[in-house]
Amino acid sequence: MKYSRVLVTGGAGFIGSHLVDALVKNGVTIRVIDDLSSGFKQNLEHLDKIEFIEEDISKLDVIQKVVSDIDIIFHIAANASVPMSVENPTLDYMSNMTGTFNLLKTCLDSEVKKIVYASSAAIFGEPKYLPINEEHSKMPISPYGASKLAAELYGFAFQETYGIKFTSLRIFNAIGPRQPRYVIFDFLNKLKKDNSNLDILGTGKNIRDFIYVGDVVKIFIDCAEKAISDGEAYNLGTGVGISITELAIKILKELNLNNTKLTYTGFSWKGDILKLISNPNKLKKDLNIKKFTPLSEALSDEINWFQQKIGKI
Incomplete structure (x- = not known):
């Protein structure tokens, strides 16, 4: 890897910890900052060659110390919950906007050459067409989507104004081991408690x-x-969409649960988007991506992890 000193914000979380695992194999010096509000230190306990700082990126004095000798930042730390952003928009703003601005501002007086930022498909709001390409209009319908979009725009503005290289990755729905919440984890957790019925939020x-x-x-x-x-x-998506009901059926099949009844709450939450499917053509072209991991393989990996670490179903 051409960068030798790496900072991963949110590095104890789901995506962040997997990124740290991969970076360790690249032999770079790694510093992780995470306030553990949603991440888990045990995600990194198998690694002994990283520096871990338990702190909040919204604290400017902390960020100034953490960034001082870094070459590149993978910025993943954020409130990643749409319902939480609706319930507490101030917390969402502090985490996603203030934290990102502090990071960008501090980079001006540091050796940081590039930031790779974890944005979200929530910036698009309800799509006008599918699949969604990068040029699709941005009209977020939740504080979370708004804060991710604003942070992304600040990053691009800082590149134009100050020359700090910035890349934004708009993640649709990442899945796999260590995911501590969201639809697949929630399904598995419900089935662990009672596999006779699976209650699905919404329709x-x-x-x-x-x-x-x-x-x-x-x-x-x-x-x-x-x-x-x-x-x-x-x-960041595969270009293949699946309904939540179809997803539930796949999970039940993987678990050999043939008699589980599906029920629906009929209601969802504010900020929920009905359909999100990515157009990955630009991603594939620029990064020479030939294929993505099949959903069946990704599901199997997460289910195996869940049963090993959380409990048998």
């Missing part, structure tokens, strides 16, 4: 584009390495 008709966390990590590292990604935004 089950929502469509999502799931991408394996291993693919996400590879894309993050490729963007760090390749100059073609400087100043670019990419949609």
Whole structure:
């Protein structure tokens, strides 16, 4: 890897910890900052050659110390919950906007050459067409989507104004081991408690584009390495959508649960988007991606992890 001193914000979380695993194999010096509000230190306990700092990126004095001798930043730390952003927009702003601005501002007086930022498909709001390409209009319908979009725009503005290279990766729905919440984990957790019935939030008709966390990590590292990604935004999805009901059926099949009844709450939450499917053409072209991990393989990996670490179903 062409960068030797790496900072991963949110590095104890789901995507962040997998990224740290991959970076360790690249032999770089790694510093992780995570306040453990949603991450888990045990995600990194098997690694002994990283520096871990338990702190909040919204604290400017902390960020100034953490960034001082870094070459590249993978910025993943954020509130990643749409419902939480609706319930507490101030917390969402502090985490996603203040934290990102502090990071960008501090980079001006540091050796940082590039930032690879974890954005979100939530910036698009309800799509006007599918699949969603990078040029699709941005009209977020939640504080979370708004804060991710604003942070992304600040990053590009700092590249134009100050020359700090910035790449934004708009993640659709990443899945895999260590995912501590969201639809697949929630399904598995419910089935662990009672596998006779699976209660699905909403109608089950929502469509999502799931991408394996291993693919996400590879894309993050490729963007760090390749100059073609400087100043670019990419949609991180496979281009294949699946309804939540179809997803539930796949999970039940993987678990050999043939008699589980599906029920629906009929209501969802504010900020929920009905359909999200990525157009990955730009991503594939610029980063020379030939294929993505099949959903069946990604599901199997997460289910195996869950049963080993959380409990048998």
